[in-house]
Amino acid sequence: MKPENPVVWFEIYVDDLKRAQKFYEAVFNLKMSEMPMPDTGEEMEMLFFPSDPESKNRASGALVKMEGFSAGNNSTIVYFMSDDCSIEEARVESAGGKIFKSKMSLGEYGFMVLATDTEGNMIGIHSME
DSSP states (O other): OOOOOOEEEEEEEEOOOOHHHHHHHHTTTTTOOOOOOOOSSOOEEEEEEOTTTTOOOOOEEEEETTTTSSOOOOOEEEEEEEEEEHHHHHGGGGTTTTTEEEEEEEEGGOOOEEEOOOOSSSEEEEEEE
């Protein structure tokens, strides 16, 4: 098997789906979409990040509100791609989040910002500039 990015999906658990949607749409300047959920007997709501099923080596994911899974205090950080992570960093606080670590150099590996969303989840933003 050719070595490729094995990550294909991520879920960010939230307590307030609409509040989290507003945050992510504002920070990353995108629109999330709803998808009807199958009747599995469990109450779950999801909003999907934009994605292209034909794209290779790029993960997609969703905001998820589900009984028994609360937001924040998780041990996984999802990093979002950016042309220049200082652009999204500038939007975080006005969208209701907090900057944990301002744009910092990773040397030859680019730059990163760490922030918390409106639900208390830590996210990363990565760019090469």
